Structures are given as C-alpha cells and as structure tokens.
Amino acid sequence: MDSIVIGTAGHIDHGKTSLVKALTGFDADTLAEEKRRGITINLGFAYCSLPCGRTAGFVDVPGHERFVKNMLAGASGIDIAMVVIAASEGIMPQTREHIHILQYLGIEQAIVVLTKISMVDDDFRELVVEDTKEYLATTALAHAPVVQVDSITGQGIPELLALLNDMAAGVRREAVSMPSRLPVDRVFSIKGFGTVVTGTLNEGSISLNDELAIYPEGLPVKVRGIQIHEQAVTTARAGQRTALNLSGVSVEEVHRGCVVAKPGSVQATSVLDVYLSVAADASQPLKRLEQLKLYLGAAEVVTKVVLMGCKEIYPGEECYAKLLTESPVIARKADRFVLRSLSPVQTIGGGRVVDPAAKRSGYTDEQALHIMQIKDQGAPQQVLEVFARENLFGDKEAIASAANIEAAEKYFEILLEEGRILLFENRVAHIEALKALLEKTLHILEPYHTQYPLRTGMAKAELQARLEMTSRPREFEWLLGWMKETEAIGQSGLMLYKAGFTPVFSKKLGAIRDEMLAAVRQAGYSPLTVNELAGSDKDRQAVLEALLQSDFLAVDGQVIILKELYVQAKETAVRLNRTEGAIRLADFRDSLGTSRKYALLLLEKMDRDKFTVRQGEERVLI
Structure with a gap:
C-alpha cells in the first residue's frame, strides 16, 4: 500500500476539518470536547484512495493559536500541505504563522484552498483571492495553486482531488533504504x-x-x-x-x-548545530543565549540558542547556531525545526539541523562557524571527514548516518588511502584526532615525569582514566599501540613514559637505590618488608616506590622481593604441578628454601594473579 501524507494548515474555524470530511468522508474531530466546542484541539486523521493508486492520509491540525504545538507535532512528516483560508475572512494571524511553520519545516508542495465560498458574493470572494495571492507572493507559497471550494455543497472538491492526485503521483520516496x-x-x-x-x-x-x-x-x-x-x-x-x-x-x-x-541508528543529544532564520515579521531580534521552545519532529522542548559569529540577528536574517536543549532530543542531519518564544508565544523562526549530535564546545566561535559551514555545505568527502574527526572511534555506519551521506563507503576508502583516517575493526580514527590525543598524552606525561623523576612512568590504568577511556579498553589498547609506533611514548611493563625519559637518581638517592637492591637480593625468599626497607624516611620511601615500578614486587602490599624471584617461583610451581600432579605447600616451601609463611604468601599471590587455583589443601595451574 503506497501512501502519502497530506496536512492541513490555517486559522481557527476556516473549515479545515469540514474540508477533510468532504474529501474523505471521515470526521477527523474525535474528542467530545472538539465536537461540543466546534474546534479542533488535537490531531485528527483520515484517509482516502486517489486515482493514481496511492492512499492519501490526511492530518487535520488545530488552527487555534493555543494548540500550535499540536499542529507542529502533526505537520512534521507531511508531503503536501493544504493551507485553508475562509473566503469570509481571508488571511488571518494563524494563517500567517502556519505558513511560516510550513516554510521552516521545508514543506515545498502546497495547495491554498479557499473555503466557504458560498458564504460570500463573487465580488468579495475575488477581493479575498487577490489579497491572498498578494500575501502569498512574499512567502514560500508564492507559486502554490489556489483552489476555491465549498465543503458543504461539494463545489470545487472534485477539482481539488484531481490536483491532489497529480501532486501525489509526483511524490518520491528516497528514504526507504535508511534505518527506520x-x-x-x-x-x-x-x-x-x-x-x-x-x-x-x-x-x-x-x-x-x-x-x-x-x-x-x-x-x-x-x-x-x-x-x-x-x-x-x-x-x-x-x-x-x-x-x-x-x-x-x-x-x-x-x-x-x-x-x-532501529537500535543504535540515532543518538539522544542535548546539543544541535543548526542553520536558522528569523521570521521577517518577528517583533524583535533574536539574541545570543535566548531561551525558546524548540519543535523538532513531534517533540517540544525548551532550548537555549547560542548564535555563532554574532550577538543577535534581526528579523529576516539567518545564521549558524548551537541549540542547547533542556532535555534530550533525537534528530538527523537536515531535519527541519521551528522555534517559538516562551512569552508571549509566537513563532520566531526555524531552520535545519547541521549536526544532530554536536559537541558543546572545544572550539572558538570562528572555528565552530567554519566547521558548521563544512558540515552544511561541504562536498560529501569533506562532510564525512569532519564528522569522523569529531567522533573518534565512531562506528562507520553511525558516522555516515550522522553526516547523512549515502554510499559513504567509497569516501571512507578515499580517506583511508590518503592517510586521513585509520580503521580499528569497524571504527574510524581520524589522524588529526589521534595526533591531538597523542599531544594530550604527552602533556600529561611531561609534568608527571617532572613531579616523579624516580618513577619509570605513569601506570597505564591512570593514563587511561586521564584520557577518559576507562569504558573503552579495546580502543585504548589500540591507541597505545599506535602511539608507540610513532615512537613518541614507550612502555615498561604496565608503565608508560615519554620517549627519551629515564628515571633520574641523584648521587644520594642512587646510593640508597643500590643499597636497597643489594638488601632485597640478599634476602631472597626470606624477604624484607616495606617498613624495614624505608621506614618513615621520605628519601627511602621515594626510592622504594621507584623500584616497585622496575625491580621490586610487593607480594602482599608489604613484603618485598625481586620480580625475577617471583618469576622463578612461578616456574617452580609449574615444575611441581607437572611432576607431582599438584602444588603442595610443603613441597613448594622446600623447593624455594623458605619458610611456610613466605611460601604461602607467594602461592596466594599466584592465586590472585589467576596463575593457580586452590583445590582443598593443594593447588593446580589454571
């Protein structure tokens, strides 16, 4: 069943609902209050079959200014608009506002329907027609056909249906292949x-x-x-x-x-980059950071408007802006929206979405303006690259959807060949975004090395947290690999450092280091404790902390042995497991030549490392 959507628009009591009934046979007013008061409050729906083979679904919207938000909820998504004007009254305030709204929503196909023609004489009707055409000449509906009908007698209804049929036959569906x-x-x-x-x-x-x-x-x-x-x-x-x-x-x-x-095909956001215009008949300029009502799709939400490149724009002017919404909204690039003032309530303007999930800041106004212009007017490859740069490790399909680029794969391939992007699985990493992250990493490591000159480097987990990548471990590991390939950073165990950095020990601290190394090596599997090695001496504590990153291992947080001895202890456990079928505490103790206490500490450390697992009084390798 191929169908289109036709929506009404116009002032209250100009005959929209009666017109829909004359076209379809359905009464779109279903609420008891609507029938009692004789006005449309909520959205009404009806349908009929057209000769072209399509079914026309009609959305009947309220005309009263109090219910414009309901009108907006129904107006988004319509293919053809019928702007209804009563011959007895002509253009009225809500007529003008609804026409503005249709323009902002990008609804290009419209018919102006002059209703109630039997209520006026021919001279008055011709005068209304002339006034209507004169007003329409200044709007987006300048070329819309004007049809005169009477919904009660049926006069003009066949002609209107024929025109709707011709327009419906030309409606094309280009969005069927997109995510629902x-x-x-x-x-x-x-x-x-x-x-x-x-x-x-x-x-x-x-x-x-x-x-x-x-x-x-x-x-x-x-x-x-x-x-x-x-x-x-x-x-x-x-x-x-x-x-x-x-x-x-x-x-x-x-x-x-x-x-x-479709799950994952859209993203909730509170920041939209947009191109907006202010209505020519708006009562005052739109100021930077002004609060307005945003109507997007069927949503209504309060938003703050951040104008780009100016502090205010005057009626009839246009500019790029950011919309900061009070609650999350859903949008795609090129979606249309309407802005209305909070009080007094009137339509201020509208426009189109440039980025449906924009960043709140990070650029100067000049930079942000330049990026918005590329997103809005750039060639497909340029647009895709900008979105990729702003969405590091973003899914390829999600980036293409946000950029609203069809057949994006060929542009991704060009960017990959040019070295502008790298791929991690199906995720995109723009080279400039990676370089920025590398620069941020170096700015984190440099002061760290200055503050802790004895440490081998920063713990990998700490750098991951500082880069705000704790929730993205796979991407972080890939990023580390790329940064090490650039030879800008190095890694020692779980420690990361800026290339060229080595711990710097003064003569005094170097002597303490040598003394500690000798003491721990001599202690072997009868280890010393943190307190025995450093006590409350700050210099010794600093040296011990550095050695824990390189040569020492704290078995239980307090007992210190050489890392190489722990490796040998694990080799002993492997041998016992192979020859004895299990690792028994007594055998392990005797093999290392240590006490039961220290042998048990080493085995418990292996358990925590998931190298061994305890089974009763014995252990086996995992």
Whole structure:
C-alpha cells in the first residue's frame, strides 16, 4: 500500500476539518470536547484512495493559536500541505504563522484552498483571492495553486482531488533504504493489545516482529502489530501514517516526542548545530543565549540558542547556531525545526539541523562557524571527514548516518588511502584526532615525569582514566599501540613514559637505590618488608616506590622481593604441578628454601594473579 501524507494548515474555524470530511468522508474531530466546542484541539486523521493508486492520509491540525504545538507535532512528516483560508475572512494571524511553520519545516508542495465560498458574493470572494495571492507572493507559497471550494455543497472538491492526485503521483520516496525512524505524535492503550503509538514513518521500513527502540531512553520494544489507515499490514514504509502495537513498554513510558527507531541508528543529544532564520515579521531580534521552545519532529522542548559569529540577528536574517536543549532530543542531519518564544508565544523562526549530535564546545566561535559551514555545505568527502574527526572511534555506519551521506563507503576508502583516517575493526580514527590525543598524552606525561623523576612512568590504568577511556579498553589498547609506533611514548611493563625519559637518581638517592637492591637480593625468599626497607624516611620511601615500578614486587602490599624471584617461583610451581600432579605447600616451601609463611604468601599471590587455583589443601595451574 503506497501512501502519502497530506496536512492541513490555517486559522481557527476556516473549515479545515469540514474540508477533510468532504474529501474523505471521515470526521477527523474525535474528542467530545472538539465536537461540543466546534474546534479542533488535537490531531485528527483520515484517509482516502486517489486515482493514481496511492492512499492519501490526511492530518487535520488545530488552527487555534493555543494548540500550535499540536499542529507542529502533526505537520512534521507531511508531503503536501493544504493551507485553508475562509473566503469570509481571508488571511488571518494563524494563517500567517502556519505558513511560516510550513516554510521552516521545508514543506515545498502546497495547495491554498479557499473555503466557504458560498458564504460570500463573487465580488468579495475575488477581493479575498487577490489579497491572498498578494500575501502569498512574499512567502514560500508564492507559486502554490489556489483552489476555491465549498465543503458543504461539494463545489470545487472534485477539482481539488484531481490536483491532489497529480501532486501525489509526483511524490518520491528516497528514504526507504535508511534505518527506520518514526516520531511519535500519539500514544494510547487498547485493551487486550497494550501500547499503541502513531506517527508518520519518516525513514526506512518497519515489519512485524522487528526489534526496535524507543528514544531518547533507548527502551527495547518489539512490533506486535502494524496498521496503515486502519488496515493491518505486515510492513510500513517511509511516508506512511503508521500505528504500531508495541510490546516491552508501557503507555507511561512513551510520550509525544519520543522516536521509534532501529537500535543504535540515532543518538539522544542535548546539543544541535543548526542553520536558522528569523521570521521577517518577528517583533524583535533574536539574541545570543535566548531561551525558546524548540519543535523538532513531534517533540517540544525548551532550548537555549547560542548564535555563532554574532550577538543577535534581526528579523529576516539567518545564521549558524548551537541549540542547547533542556532535555534530550533525537534528530538527523537536515531535519527541519521551528522555534517559538516562551512569552508571549509566537513563532520566531526555524531552520535545519547541521549536526544532530554536536559537541558543546572545544572550539572558538570562528572555528565552530567554519566547521558548521563544512558540515552544511561541504562536498560529501569533506562532510564525512569532519564528522569522523569529531567522533573518534565512531562506528562507520553511525558516522555516515550522522553526516547523512549515502554510499559513504567509497569516501571512507578515499580517506583511508590518503592517510586521513585509520580503521580499528569497524571504527574510524581520524589522524588529526589521534595526533591531538597523542599531544594530550604527552602533556600529561611531561609534568608527571617532572613531579616523579624516580618513577619509570605513569601506570597505564591512570593514563587511561586521564584520557577518559576507562569504558573503552579495546580502543585504548589500540591507541597505545599506535602511539608507540610513532615512537613518541614507550612502555615498561604496565608503565608508560615519554620517549627519551629515564628515571633520574641523584648521587644520594642512587646510593640508597643500590643499597636497597643489594638488601632485597640478599634476602631472597626470606624477604624484607616495606617498613624495614624505608621506614618513615621520605628519601627511602621515594626510592622504594621507584623500584616497585622496575625491580621490586610487593607480594602482599608489604613484603618485598625481586620480580625475577617471583618469576622463578612461578616456574617452580609449574615444575611441581607437572611432576607431582599438584602444588603442595610443603613441597613448594622446600623447593624455594623458605619458610611456610613466605611460601604461602607467594602461592596466594599466584592465586590472585589467576596463575593457580586452590583445590582443598593443594593447588593446580589454571
């Protein structure tokens, strides 16, 4: 079932709902309050078949200014807009605002429908038509056809349907191959079925039993049922008004503004890079850091606007900006949005998303502006490279999706051949991002060596934490390998150091080191303790700490032996396990020529190192 979405727009009581009923036979006002008051409050839906073979799904939106947020939830995702103007009143405030909104949402196909023509005489009607065309000439709808109808008598309805059919036949679906994404504009529960969500499927397809996720929370769900225009289907495709029966989530966990999507295909964010414009008839300039309401998809959220390259922009002007939202949102590059003021409530402007998961800072305004321009206007390879640089070790598919680049693989191959990126499994590492991380590493190690000149280097785990890569161990190990290949850093055991660094012992500290080495070597398997070696002497403590990174091993945190003796003790354990079938404490003690106490400490250390495992009174190798 191939379908399109047609949405209404216009001032309250101009006949939008009556028009939809005349076209489809359905009354889109379903709430009792709507019927009692005679106005549309929430979104209404209807459908009909067109001669071209497509089914037209109609979204009837409220016209009252108090319900513009409901209008916005339904307007995103429509293919064709019907701007409804009553012949008895002409252009009204909400007409203007809705036209602005359609422009900001990038809805290019529209029909202006002059309704209630039987309520006025011909002269008045012609005057309204002229005024309407004059106003439209200054808007994005300058070339939209104007059709005159009367929804009660049916006059003009066949002509309107024919025009809708011609426009519907030309709608192309280019987003079917993309990962599925459905902004939720309604949520309800049906007894015996559970949670149902509806919305216009922006991209991709959804089939029965698909495992998807509800964002921004990322809640896993499974598709139990799909309906298109009240008919059960097995698959929904991009552009269709879709109802999904979902398992794994309650009605309370989903709300208007959530997004149903393929797991991992989108990212919740509170920072968007955007290109925005201020309405020409806005009452005042838009100032840097001003708070506004952001309408994105079906979501409504308060956002702070950070203008790039200027402190304010005036009505009719455009600029790049960052939107810092109070709660997470879901977007893809090139998504359209609308901005409205908090009080008094009016549409301020709108625009398009340049980066759907931008960074909060890290650049000067000039740098940020330059990067936004590349993301927005650059060639595909340039755009992909910028996104790769800002997403170190990002998944290739996720980077291509964020950059909104189709057939991205060929551009990745070019960047790889040019040495601009390296690959770790299916993850991308941009060479400039790697160099920046290497520079950061050196800036961490240099002062560390100055502060601790006797230490071999910084513990690997500490550097991993300082680079904020604790949760990415595989990427960190790969990064270390790359940095060592550059010969900028070195590694000794678990210690990392800047290339060329060696511990520096003064004459006095060198003598203490030599003394300690001799004492511990002589003690052998009857080891000395930390207190015996260093006591409270700060110089001896510093030397001991350095030797623990190179030559010494603290068996239980206090008892000190040479690392080479621990290696020999493990070799002894291997021999006993092979010849005796197990490692017994007495045999191990006698083999090392030590006491039961120290032999037990060494075996317990091997247990902790997962070299041996205890079985009753014996041990075996793991």
